[in-house]
Amino acid sequence: MNQAHQISNGACFPLGATVTDDGVNFAVVAEDASQLYLCLFDQDGKEQKPLPFINKHQGIWYMEVLGLKEGQHYGLRAKGEFNPEQQQLYNEHKLLIDPYARDLSHKLVWHEDQSAMNKEGQLHSVNSAYCVPKSIVRTVTAKHNRPARVKITPSSRALYELHVKGFSKNLPIDDEIKGTYLGVISTAGIEHLKSLNITTIQLMPCFSFMTERHLELLEAQ
The missing domain is CATH 2.60.40.10 (Immunoglobulins)
Structure with missing residues (x-):
């Protein structure tokens, strides 16, 4: 009704x-x-x-x-x-x-x-x-104890497009957090990014998505 x-x-x-x-x-x-x-x-x-x-x-x-x-x-x-x-x-x-x-x-x-x-x-x-x-409908509340944003000049910024699942697969971390967000922010993950002089990361994928149709058809064959 x-x-x-x-x-x-x-x-x-x-x-x-x-x-x-x-x-x-x-x-x-x-x-x-x-x-x-x-x-x-x-x-x-x-x-x-x-x-x-x-x-x-x-x-x-x-x-x-x-x-x-x-x-x-x-x-x-x-x-x-x-x-x-x-x-x-x-x-x-x-x-x-x-x-x-x-x-x-x-x-x-x-x-x-x-x-x-x-x-x-x-x-x-x-x-x-x-x-x-x-x-x-969900409410997401930002934590009050979040670290302050680091100020980086445009000329010093280095962007890194990062695949969440693949990034930490080969890092020396526990198997249960490989391919996860926790793996990305692990000590080994952060140190690897620092070694590349990365200042800013863009995560992909970090939202729900659908497997492309042609890939599902190939898998079914």
């Missing part, structure tokens, strides 16, 4: 889902969408009636839904032009993951029903909610 939700204007920042004193504020970038919808799911995983976002500012759709709390499962649907030749693939039948979600209900695994377009190049009308993980 769908619940009636009260909506307030909310704010366009921060992006994602943010717990407020009265509920949860949602803000999502979808500049070309003609309408964005918030899809809430109850404890049984049933989708409630989509809530249309009521505000849009410089490509950001936003609103506050009163009464929602930490742990709420949700997704998005976008209405817009479906024109594959112009790379426009809006399809309201497809549930979308909030790109700023801090948690997901499960791992994203490729399924053909997630595609906005079918094999004939037409709009794929199957509802994908059953095979798409749900975004979850």
